[in-house]
Every structure is written in structure tokens, then in C-alpha cells.
Amino acid sequence: MNNFPKLHNATWPGLVGKGPDSEPVIPFDSLLEMTAAAEVNGVKFDGVDIGLLEPHINLDAPDxxxxxxxxxxxxxxxxxxxxxxxxxxxxxxxxxxxxxxLEMVRKSCEFGKELNDLGVRKYGVIRIDSASSVEAWSKDPKGNTKQIADTFREACDIAAGFGEKLAAEGEICWGAMHSWKYMVELMEMVDRPNIGFQADMSHTFLYTLGYNAPEHRILPKDVDLKDRGAIEAALKTVTDALRPWTIDFHVAQNDGSVFGSGSHDKTGRHCQATDPNGLLDIAHDAGYWLRDENGNLTKAFKHICWDGCMFPNSVMENQQTWNDILAAMIKVREAHGWSE
Structure with a gap:
């Protein structure tokens, strides 16, 4: 049985899209409890990826x-x-x-080092994005991409001082990161050894449909989204371009639509692992990211994580949801994992 990559759940879905203008935040402790309780044929989650966000975590609180x-x-x-x-x-x-x-990057890296020293964190990255809208970016694409790259380089220098790597999340709502081609351009412009790409199967699928960047659309507007051949060809184009940069990976499902809740902009909709409208063959399509063009495992990261933001609380507070997610993650590891 494969024991790598390690299987992680995410805690930030208890925060993202929640709050006063949406549903209540789900407490950090509740998410840990449900993650730990999930079990499929004796297999459990190995860990969690976390958002360093209040009220879950206060980076300024002592100890x-x-x-x-x-x-x-x-x-x-x-x-x-x-x-x-x-x-x-x-x-x-x-x-x-x-x-x-940059100060938030520094605080996050410092917090990561403390967790490393405490023995609870042995792998993983610090996730960032441009924190800038596509609309603002589009007013000066060339100049704004350059400024983002300059900021990312400074962030990389900070992270290097803590032995950390940064992963820029490809998501259609972040300026200069809202298409697969712009994402490659940004990575090449930053040109630092300790930065890479964080792929999310839901968000990156939207790259193929050209949301917010129709100039880089791969699938034609009249495509039949039940055509697996067309989807696989489009996924191959995106993953061939971004896989060399990928250092962090989110397993997810998407139905080809966008969604936003609370204060979060619309982005690739996360669907439940068992959603019958999901367009991805999760275990198969994860292989486009986890294997190179020759079908060999890249082993570019030690763990993979499930991301399911902006689900209703009624879904997230149902233990079966997490068992279904774990089952999907296990299938990915069975198909594309290894033993150490």
C-alpha cells in the first residue's frame, strides 16, 4: 500500500466565504475533529493544511x-x-x-518555523496570491505583472531566510494569475528557486474555459462538457505548461461553473467529491499533475490536500462529507502514490 503522498484535509473552508455576510465560521477545533474522525477501510487523514486566518489562528497572539x-x-x-x-x-x-x-509573508514563515521546531510540520509550503483583482490588474497588465513579480521576489527572499518555499495559487479571481499563460509568465518573471505553483483541480479546470481570460481559452465555447476526450486534451495542455512549476496540489472537483459566497469573488466552484455533475475523473485527472509527460511520478511534493471552499455549513458539518473526501483522496494515492 502506498504511504505517499500524505493525505491532508484543509481547514480554511471553515473560513472562506463565511462570516457576517454569509454563514457562520466553522471552528478550527470542529474541523480537526471531523478530519480525525474520517476513516475508510482503516485509512485516515495524515494531516491538515491550514489558513493562518482569524478567528482560527491569530499570528500576533502569544504562544x-x-x-x-x-x-x-x-x-x-x-x-x-x-x-x-x-x-x-x-x-x-x-x-x-x-x-x-510582505509583513504577512514574514509572519507566516516565522509561524511555520515555530511549528517545524515543535515537530508537527515536516513538509509543505506557504501559499500566496497577488491579493489583487483582475479588474485592477487589467488597467496596466504589463506594469502590474512586473510589480507583482517584484513583490513576489521580495517575498521569496523573506521566505528563504526561514527555509520556506512559496506557492502561488492559480485562481481566476487573482490578477496576473487568472490564466494558465499569465501564471507561467509570472513564474518566469519572478525567477526564484523557492517559488512555485499551487495547482487546484477545480480552479485550474476553469483555465481551460477561459473565465476572466477568454484570450487563453482552450476548450471552444460550444464544447460538449461531457466529451472526456476534449477535457483530457485541455487538461494536458494546462498541466504540461504548469506542472514544471507545481510544488503544492489540491485535489478537488468542478462542474464547469463559477461560484462565490460571502466576500469571496467568484472562482472555480468546488463540488463535493461525489457530485454527479462533476466533470473531472478525480483519480485519473490528478495524474496529469502527479505524473510527467512520460507517465513517471514527479514526487514533487510529500502531501496532497483536499480543497472544498464555500460549501454550505450543512454539508461541511456532515461527517459523511469527510469520509467521501477521504475515499477520493485514497483513490488518488492508490493510482499515483509511492511507498517510502
Whole structure:
């Protein structure tokens, strides 16, 4: 039986799209409890990826890393990748916005080092995005991409001081990251050894449909989305371009639509693992990211994570949801994993 990549659940879906203008936040402890309780044929989750976001985590609170480590350890889980709370700033814009962005990267890396020292985190990255809208970016694409790249380079220098890698999430709502071609362009422009791409199967599928970047659409407008051959060819185009940069990976499902809730902009809709309208063959299509063009395992990361943001609380508070997710993750590892 394969024991790599390790299987992680995400805690930030308890926060993203929640809050005063949506449904209540799901507590960090509740998410840990449901993650730890999930089990399929004796297999359980190995860990969690976390968002360094209030009210789950307060980076300024004393001894916060120790408190988080104790909570996670209690459930025999590890911590992997972490989302830096960079949205009070921006990678493009004023000097003050860029300063806040970089300070949040520094705080996140510092928190990661504390967790590493406490023994609960042995792999994973710090996740960032441009924290800038597509609309704002489009006012000066060339100049804004350059500014984002400049900010990312500074962030990489900060992360390197903590031995961390940064992963830029490809999502259609982030300026300069809203298409597969713009994402490659940005990575090439940053040109640092400790930055890469975070692929999410739902978000990156929207790249093929050209949402927010119709100039880079791969699937034609009149495509039959039940045509697996067309979908697989489009996925191959995207993954061939971005796989060399990919250092973090989210397993997910998508039905070809966009969705937003709370204050979150519309982006690739996350569907439940068992959604009959899902267009992805999760285990098969994960292979486009986990194997190279010759079919060999890349082993580019030690863990994979399920991302399912903006589900209703009634779904997220149902234990069966997490068992179904774990079952899908196990199939990915069976098809594209390895033993160590």
C-alpha cells in the first residue's frame, strides 16, 4: 500500500466565504475533529493544511504556534502547507499595500518555523496570491505583472531566510494569475528557486474555459462538457505548461461553473467529491499533475490536500462529507502514490 503522498484535509473552508455576510465560521477545533474522525477501510487523514486566518489562528497572539501544535497533535495529525493572510495588503498597488503583504509573508514563515521546531510540520509550503483583482490588474497588465513579480521576489527572499518555499495559487479571481499563460509568465518573471505553483483541480479546470481570460481559452465555447476526450486534451495542455512549476496540489472537483459566497469573488466552484455533475475523473485527472509527460511520478511534493471552499455549513458539518473526501483522496494515492 502506498504511504505517499500524505493525505491532508484543509481547514480554511471553515473560513472562506463565511462570516457576517454569509454563514457562520466553522471552528478550527470542529474541523480537526471531523478530519480525525474520517476513516475508510482503516485509512485516515495524515494531516491538515491550514489558513493562518482569524478567528482560527491569530499570528500576533502569544504562544499561538504551541497552542495550534498541541491541538493538532491531540488528533494525531500533522500540519503541511499554510495560507498567508496577505489580503490586507496587495502585491501590486501602493508601497504601504506591498509592505503589509510582505509583513504577512514574514509572519507566516516565522509561524511555520515555530511549528517545524515543535515537530508537527515536516513538509509543505506557504501559499500566496497577488491579493489583487483582475479588474485592477487589467488597467496596466504589463506594469502590474512586473510589480507583482517584484513583490513576489521580495517575498521569496523573506521566505528563504526561514527555509520556506512559496506557492502561488492559480485562481481566476487573482490578477496576473487568472490564466494558465499569465501564471507561467509570472513564474518566469519572478525567477526564484523557492517559488512555485499551487495547482487546484477545480480552479485550474476553469483555465481551460477561459473565465476572466477568454484570450487563453482552450476548450471552444460550444464544447460538449461531457466529451472526456476534449477535457483530457485541455487538461494536458494546462498541466504540461504548469506542472514544471507545481510544488503544492489540491485535489478537488468542478462542474464547469463559477461560484462565490460571502466576500469571496467568484472562482472555480468546488463540488463535493461525489457530485454527479462533476466533470473531472478525480483519480485519473490528478495524474496529469502527479505524473510527467512520460507517465513517471514527479514526487514533487510529500502531501496532497483536499480543497472544498464555500460549501454550505450543512454539508461541511456532515461527517459523511469527510469520509467521501477521504475515499477520493485514497483513490488518488492508490493510482499515483509511492511507498517510502
Amino acid at each position: 499561538e504556534a504551541k497552542k495550534v501544535a498541541d491541538k493538532v497533535s491531540k488528533y494525531n495529525l500533522n500540519i503541511g502547507s499554510m495560507v498567508a493572510p496577505i489580503w490586507a495588503g496587495a502585491a501590486m498597488g501602493t508601497e504601504e499595500q506591498r509592505k503589509i503583504f
